[in-house]
Amino acid sequence: MTTTVMVLNGVDTIGGNVVAFETQTARVIMDFGIxxxxxxxxxxxxxxxxxxxxxxxLFTDIAGDKQTAIFISHLHLDHMGH
Numbered sequence: 378m379t380t381t382v383m384v385l386n387g388v389d390t391i392g393g394n395v396v397a398f399e400t401q402t403a404r405v406i407m408d409f410g411i412x413x414x415x416x417x418x419x420x421x422x423x424x425x426x427x428x429x430x431x432x433x434x435l436f437t438d439i440a441g442d443k444q445t446a447i448f449i450s451h452l453h454l455d456h457m458g459h
Contacts, residue, residue, distance in 0.1 A: 385430030395430050403444040406432070 380400055387394025396407045423429040434441030 405446045405448050407448045408450050409447055
C-alpha cells in the first residue's frame, strides 16, 4: 500500500500548517489550523482564495471516495482553529 504525504498549508506561513496522509481508500488530515478568515466567509470563496486547503469534499455536500479523519496534535490555535 502506498501512502502519499501532502503539505496543504503552512509552508510559507507561521501557523496554520495542514498535512494530509493518504492511501487509495483513506486519509488523515493533521492540524487543520487557523484560517484567519471572517466568520461569514463561504467555503467556496475560501477555497478559491487559497485560505482553505484544496480538499473540496470536506467543505461541500459532495461525498468523496475516501474515509477522512482530522487529527489535532495539540490545542494551540494555529493547529486547531477557533
